[in-house]
Amino acid sequence: MAWVTERKDVLSTLFLLSALHAYAIYARRPSVGRYLIVVACFVASLMAKPMLVTFPLVLLLLDIWPLGRLRLCERKDSARQADSPPSTWRWLVIEKLPLFILVSASSAVTYFAQR
Secondary structure, three states, rough: HHHHHHHHHHHHHHHHHHHHHHHHHHHOOOHHHHHHHHHHHHHHHHHOOOOOOOOOHHHHHEEEEEEEEOHHHHOOOOHHOOOOOOOOOOHHHHOHHHHHHHHHHHHHHHHHHHO
16 A cells, blocks of 8 residues: 555656656657757656756756767757757757746745745
């Protein structure tokens, strides 16, 4: 019966791992549809348990290593693929803005619910 009390942890972790997997797929071939899958998995994870507010920062760390998305901007522009967006720090942070907005909303809701 103890596993029932940990249901929110299991759900949160399941959706977190799903979001990480979806982000790895998105990082290889960016598209709006793939990004929306990342956002949907993250929202489901936040709804299960609002503890995962650090997820956008984790994605920024993953962009550096192991995905290596930041290294693309260090090469010459001609070496970058024409269909991929620029991988500068600014772009990588802007890309995560919807996730940061969701984190802010979740934090505000959690704060007022605990009050």
